[in-house]
Amino acid sequence: KIRVRQPLRGVRAVLPGGRKLSGDMLEIVKDELNVKDVGFLSSVDGIATLTARPNYRSLGGRFGKRTNDVANMIRALDQSALSAWQAGEDLMIQMDGEKVSLELGDLEVVQEAAGNLVVKGEGAYTVALDPELDAELRAEGIARELVNRIQRLRRDAGLEITDRIELVTAGPNSIQEAARAYEEFISRETLAVRVEIRDTVAEGDRDHVRSVDVDGLETWIGLTAKG
Numbered sequence: 643k644i645r646v647r648q649p650l651r652g653v654r655a656v657l658p659g660g661r662k663l664s665g666d667m668l669e670i671v672k673d674e675l676n677v678k679d680v681g682f683l684s685s686v687d688g689i690a691t692l693t694a695r696p697n698y699r700s701l702g703g704r705f706g707k708r709t710n711d712v713a714n715m716i717r718a719l720d721q722s723a724l725s726a727w728q729a730g731e732d733l734m735i736q737m738d739g740e741k742v743s744l745e746l747g748d749l750e751v752v753q754e755a756a757g758n759l760v761v762k763g764e765g766a767y768t769v770a771l772d773p774e775l776d777a778e779l780r781a782e783g784i785a786r787e788l789v790n791r792i793q794r795l796r797r798d799a800g801l802e803i804t805d806r807i808e809l810v811t812a813g814p815n816s817i818q819e820a821a822r823a824y825e826e827f828i829s830r831e832t833l834a835v836r837v838e839i840r841d842t843v844a845e846g847d848r849d850h851v852r853s854v855d856v857d858g859l860e861t862w863i864g865l866t867a868k869g
Contacts, residue, residue: 645787646676647676648676648779648783648786649677649782650676650678651678651774651779652678652681653769654681654682655767655769656683656689656763656766657682657766658729659729663680685729686721686753689755689761689770690754690755690756691721691754693752694724694749694750695750695751696748696749698713712748715735716735716744728751728763751763758774759771759773760773781816782824784820785820785824788821791854791863792832795850795852795863799850805833805868806835806868807832807865808835808866809828809834809838809864809865810864811837811840811863811864812841812861812862813856814859814861816859817861818840818841821839825839843864847864848865851863851864
């Protein structure tokens with residue numbers, strides 16, 4: 643399970659008619675999805691495999707004794723035909739030398755994500771998230787979790803939104819490394835004028851000290867309001 647505050651490398655989207663988003667809208671999407679990159683594709687090729695599943699109830703009412711034949715034709719439909727159909731084009735099969743258009747209820751298109759991608763499709767829209775995390779992304783995720791815990795401590799300590807603080811944090815190596823790598827980000831987000839990163843924090847080191855869980859690891863944070 644991916645935490646909401648964990649940034650991801652990127653998302654790929656298939657939009658109807660090959661649409662794209664403006665630069666300003668792209669930045670909004672990146673921020674809302676917490677991803678580094680947003681890209682657009684003309685089809686689901688490369689992010690998902692499409693297969694067709696016939697709906698016998700619908701087909702039986704339309705094709706009667708030919709239902710099984712039509713069902714086999716549906717199963718044989720290739721990815722390009724199904725992708726085009728999702729984009730709004732007609733889906734045709736050959737029966738007795740004539741082209742017959744399939745209807746929405748005649749089949750279900752099933753998407754199977756490629757590799758480790760997480761894919762969600764609805765109609766002509768498909769979105770694929772890359773959930774793979776490298777060391778940099780993990781560190782940023784930890785830093786964001788730290789900020790969240792510090793902000794809670796600020797609130798519980800009764801600090802004003804504009805109050806600046808002196809901050810100390812301690813934890814295992816991965817916590818310390820992330821805090822050092824993103825010290826400027828943590829300082830800016832929490833209004834910390836000073837940040838100490840240690841192996842341990844004791845009660846009394848700051849006016850307000852708390853043990854919190856960050857990425858499944860016990861982490862200590864402490865703060866004092868700076869007048």
